[in-house]
Amino acid sequence: MAEIVVQNLCKEFGSFTAVQSSSFTIEDGEFFMLLGPSGCGKTTTLRMIAGLELPTSGEIYIDGEEVGRRPASQRDIAFVFQMFALYPHMNVRKNISYPLVSQGMPRARVREKVQEVARILGIEDILDRPVGGLSGGDRQRVALGRAIVRDPKAFMMDEPLGALDAEFREHMSQELRALHDRMGATTVYVTHDQLEAMQMGDKIVVMNHGVIEQFGKPQDIYDKPATMFVADFIGSPSMNFLDFDGAVQPGSGAVTLDGQALPVPAAREAFSGGMAYGVRPEHVRISDSSAYRGRVRATEYLGTTQIVTIATPNGELKARIPSEQPARLDETVGLDFNGTTVTLFDRQTGRALGSELNEGVLSRG
Amino acid sequence: MSDFSVIAATPRQKWIAGSLVVLYAVITILPLVWIVATGFKSPADAIAYPPKVVFEPTLEGYVNLFTTRSRATPETLETLGPPDSWYDRIVRQYGMVISGPSRYGERFLNSVIIGFGSTFLSVFLGTLAAYAFSRFKVPLKDDLLFFILSTRMMPPIAVAIPIFLMFRTLGLSDTHLGMILLYTAVNISLSVWLLKGFIDEIPREYEEAALIDGYTRFQAFRKVVLPQAATGIASTAIFCLIFAWNEYAFAVLLTSGTAQTAPPFIPTIIGVGKDWPAVAAGTTLFLIPVMVFTIMLRKHLLRGITFGAVRK
Numbered sequence: 001m002a003e004i005v006v007q008n009l010c011k012e013f014g015s016f017t018a019v020q021s022s023s024f025t026i027e028d029g030e031f032f033m034l035l036g037p038s039g040c041g042k043t044t045t046l047r048m049i050a051g052l053e054l055p056t057s058g059e060i061y062i063d064g065e066e067v068g069r070r071p072a073s074q075r076d077i078a079f080v081f082q083m084f085a086l087y088p089h090m091n092v093r094k095n096i097s098y099p100l101v102s103q104g105m106p107r108a109r110v111r112e113k114v115q116e117v118a119r120i121l122g123i124e125d126i127l128d129r130p131v132g133g134l135s136g137g138d139r140q141r142v143a144l145g146r147a148i149v150r151d152p153k154a155f156m157m158d159e160p161l162g163a164l165d166a167e168f169r170e171h172m173s174q175e176l177r178a179l180h181d182r183m184g185a186t187t188v189y190v191t192h193d194q195l196e197a198m199q200m201g202d203k204i205v206v207m208n209h210g211v212i213e214q215f216g217k218p219q220d221i222y223d224k225p226a227t228m229f230v231a232d233f234i235g236s237p238s239m240n241f242l243d244f245d246g247a248v249q250p251g252s253g254a255v256t257l258d259g260q261a262l263p264v265p266a267a268r269e270a271f272s273g274g275m276a277y278g279v280r281p282e283h284v285r286i287s288d289s290s291a292y293r294g295r296v297r298a299t300e301y302l303g304t305t306q307i308v309t310i311a312t313p314n315g316e317l318k319a320r321i322p323s324e325q326p327a328r329l330d331e332t333v334g335l336d337f338n339g340t341t342v343t344l345f346d347r348q349t350g351r352a353l354g355s356e357l358n359e360g361v362l363s364r365g
Numbered sequence: 366m367s368d369f370s371v372i373a374a375t376p377r378q379k380w381i382a383g384s385l386v387v388l389y390a391v392i393t394i395l396p397l398v399w400i401v402a403t404g405f406k407s408p409a410d411a412i413a414y415p416p417k418v419v420f421e422p423t424l425e426g427y428v429n430l431f432t433t434r435s436r437a438t439p440e441t442l443e444t445l446g447p448p449d450s451w452y453d454r455i456v457r458q459y460g461m462v463i464s465g466p467s468r469y470g471e472r473f474l475n476s477v478i479i480g481f482g483s484t485f486l487s488v489f490l491g492t493l494a495a496y497a498f499s500r501f502k503v504p505l506k507d508d509l510l511f512f513i514l515s516t517r518m519m520p521p522i523a524v525a526i527p528i529f530l531m532f533r534t535l536g537l538s539d540t541h542l543g544m545i546l547l548y549t550a551v552n553i554s555l556s557v558w559l560l561k562g563f564i565d566e567i568p569r570e571y572e573e574a575a576l577i578d579g580y581t582r583f584q585a586f587r588k589v590v591l592p593q594a595a596t597g598i599a600s601t602a603i604f605c606l607i608f609a610w611n612e613y614a615f616a617v618l619l620t621s622g623t624a625q626t627a628p629p630f631i632p633t634i635i636g637v638g639k640d641w642p643a644v645a646a647g648t649t650l651f652l653i654p655v656m657v658f659t660i661m662l663r664k665h666l667l668r669g670i671t672f673g674a675v676r677k
Contacts, residue, residue: 052573072576079577085570089592099578146578 002063002153002186003028009058011044018044020210029184033201035191041210042190043158050156051075063153078147082159084139086131093127096145117149136164140172154186173200194234206230216361224358225343228350231278237307239278242314247272258313260292263339268354274347283338284319290334299327403645411641426642428452430469434461469647472630478541479626480610483548487605488598491556499564513554521551522614532619539624548609556601563597599665610655627651
């Protein structure tokens with residue numbers, strides 16, 4: 001198992017920059033998520049770590065060794081593809097044993113290893129079946145088997161659950177996480193699904209347009225987004241942005257929107273100009289005592305909670321409130337915000353302004 | 366249920382479709398039946414009018430195909446004593462004796478060497494080129510592919526004279542090597558284009574998986590790409606072989622002796638006394654290798670080996 005360090009990694013395809021000077025460290029045994037919308041460079045980053053793509057510049061260290069220019073076969077990592085890439089002309093057993101055969105491992109030992117892996121994954125009964133007739137989940141397990149059979153230094157997974165049915169994905173993601181916890185292997189996992197990333201990851205890197213937007217623990221990324229992109233990408237519904245023009249001073253604990261003072265965590269930097277008041281839907285309460293008001297535009301019933309869309313003087317906002325709380329269409333309601341959870345953004349650059357809340361998180365990004 | 370199905374054919378449609386298939390089969394098979402039958406007729410039956418459908422089969426055509434014969438006077442025949450084999454007896458009926466084997470065997474062998482040799486070479490080179498075109502960044506890739514294809518835009522025989530001169534200068538005229546190279550040159554564009562299509566269809570992830578599993582690119586190609594391209598390779602091989610096997614014009618022009626293939630040789634049999642049964646016999650035997658080859662590879666053509674392994 002190994003620590004993976006990526007330093008100033010760049011990848012250009014002709015004039016297109018897929019990955020721009022990325023740096024991050026994946027600690028030994030970590031389940032690490034590369035998250036972002038399609039085309040953000042997450043898969044390219046993964047493929048560079050795996051050795052399927054050569055970086056234009058920058059370094060990759062696996063276990064302290066610089067491997068950026070080495071062929072994939074010499075990096076001792078395993079890769080699970082989205083479409084599984086099981087060798088169609090071989091049966092399950094041969095698929096799993098293939099990486100061992102390439103190392104010249106004796107037959108008896110190969111058999112033993114394959115049996116062991118099959119037991120871990122619960123696929124002993126399908127070892128002699130051709131891969132063509134397998135169900136999605138079994139194919140996924142065989143692909144995992146082929147990856148873990150070699151005891152590699154790290155696992156690379158490129159949206160391994162992307163090809164599965166929704167209901168099965170849930171099950172497989174738990175299985176994957178459990179497998180990781182048992183083996184303690186460093187895993188780099190690419191996904192565009194923020195829920196999957198939050199659910200499974202120890203750490204998340206959020207990428208957009210080839211740039212790392214934020215890097216950190218799922219909670220930090222959710223609660224303390226470093227940019228408007230991250231705030232918008234993570235969470236469903238995503239963070240609300242109320243646009244306003246104004247100024248903050250270090251230490252100030254409120255901003256003025258539409259003539260009303262709204263609470264914010266104590267600011268750590270001065271800023272004046274176009275800002276966005278970023279608040280998660282669950283931190284908005286409907287309370288008639290509040291002077292900041294908006295009109296109910298729509299409600300979405302979700303069982304225990306409901307999502308209420310409210311038009312405010314600073315833009316539309318969604319609030320997640322208990323289902324039993326009444327919210328009638330076209331009614332004007334007062335809005336209360338949980339000030340300690342609010343992030344202010346510079347609307348021009350999308351950058352989060354430093355505050356008591358995100359202190360220590362932003363400096364790492 | 367099926368009465369109202371939109372997809373299932375009605376009995377009437379099935380009947381029409383069936384009749385069309387049968388009609389087509391009759392049209393294509395009839396000449397073959399004619400040739401095979403003529404091979405077993407006597408020369409007189411072969412040219413009988415109206416054509417004889419029922420006739421007494423004889424191996425005369427085959428005997429004539431494989432032998433050269435000379436006319437002998439009755440006196441000479443008597444001194445020879447009774448015929449010592451069944452084919453001797455057939456020849457004696459016409460007052461002839463067998464003077465030796467014919468060239469058919471050699472020509473047939475030439476066809477085998479040149480046909481299969483050029484097929485192997487075309488498919489081998491074509492697979493490597495197609496793989497490179499499919500997987501690597503080749504400078505001017507599209508132009509090169511177009512250039513390769515453009516060699517097929519005119520009938521090959523249009524360049525017969527330059528090739529004739531070239532072969533003469535290089536000493537390739539009437540050699541096996543020359544014919545193999547020529548047929549390979551003609552077939553390779555077909556083979557590159559066909560195989561590129563097949564290899565494009567094979568997801569790169571298979572090779573990438575193999576690369577990560579510790580194999581070199583060549584090993585990945587050999588162990589992962591080739592088995593999956595088998596279907597494409599087989600069908601390409603069939604196309605290449607059919608062309609090289611049946612090619613007539615260049616064979617006439619460039620071969621006359623040592624490297625002459627069967628197609629230019631078979632018509633020359635006719636020169637020896639309007640021997641249609643021998644021509645038909647030669648043609649029948651000539652059809653067999655391609656037929657066997659096609660039937661052998663047929664299961665490859667039909668087997669979708671990648672079925673279900675990839676979820677698209």
